[in-house]
Amino acid sequence: MWCSRCQNAWYCTSDHLQSDWPRHRRECVAVAPAQQTNMIATPPPAQPQVVTVSAILFSPEDDRPRIITVNCQPTQSPAQGNCPTPLVHQYFPQGQANSVVLTQGLNGEPLRFPLHLFYCPTSLSAGSPINRAIYRITSGAAAKAWCGSVVVLKFNGSRRQGYSDAGSNDLPALSAYFLAYK
Structure with a gap:
């Protein structure tokens, strides 16, 4: 799951999203409507680790x-x-x-x-x-x-x-x- 407003914060459950909202709301900036073309929830690519x-x-x-x-x-x-x-x-x-x-x-x-x-x-x-x-x-x-x-x-x-x-x-x-x- 991701924040539907800014699409920059990723969460494993809706409970996690709700519990993080008081902290996240201070950095959340709404995405302009033209940027909301891809509505599929895909996580960011994983970085390979040693x-x-x-x-x-x-x-x-x-x-x-x-x-x-x-x-x-x-x-x-x-x-x-x-x-x-x-x-x-x-x-x-x-x-x-x-x-x-x-x-x-x-x-x-x-x-x-x-x-x-x-x-x-x-x-x-x-x-x-x-x-x-x-x-x-x-x-x-x-x-x-x-x-x-x-x-x-x-x-x-x-x-x-x-x-x-x-x-x-x-x-x-x-x-x-x-x-x-x-």
């Missing part, structure tokens, strides 16, 4: 993965799709981060919520240390030693339109992926 989600960080310096908070910037153009862009550059000092989407878990079972892994492809050649957290969750049995940081976000569904909080329940699927990666 979304914050929990992610898993595998840091080379840590023995265990840890939960971190990652901000996700809304997309600015429809060509980029609906999924926000995670701001993970601070975890990759080399400035380069590739990503892969993990859609299968243990024994090839499809994941209901795919995992989005970010890593630096040049970490091994750049002399980055072996990632101790990944080494530990794979018991050192991975075919390839992972180096550098890895950040894991969790999609909120198979359509990959946004992220939800990642957590320790996602570690078995990640361990299987790290073990199988060659």
Whole structure:
């Protein structure tokens, strides 16, 4: 609902409109009749907001993965799709981060919520240390030693339109992926 007199104040209910009238009447200026051509009540466009989600960080310096908070910037153009862009550059000092989407878990079972892994492809050649957290969750049995940081976000569904909080329940699927990666 909006104020029909000025069409500049928006309300969720008529009770809210009535309770705000004593304050709003001091700023309410009637719209000229020529401007009242569109009488459909549509709210103003919503401004995209930064979304914050929990992610898993595998840091080379840590023995265990840890939960971190990652901000996700809304997309600015429809060509980029609906999924926000995670701001993970601070975890990759080399400035380069590739990503892969993990859609299968243990024994090839499809994941209901795919995992989005970010890593630096040049970490091994750049002399980055072996990632101790990944080494530990794979018991050192991975075919390839992972180096550098890895950040894991969790999609909120198979359509990959946004992220939800990642957590320790996602570690078995990640361990299987790290073990199988060659």
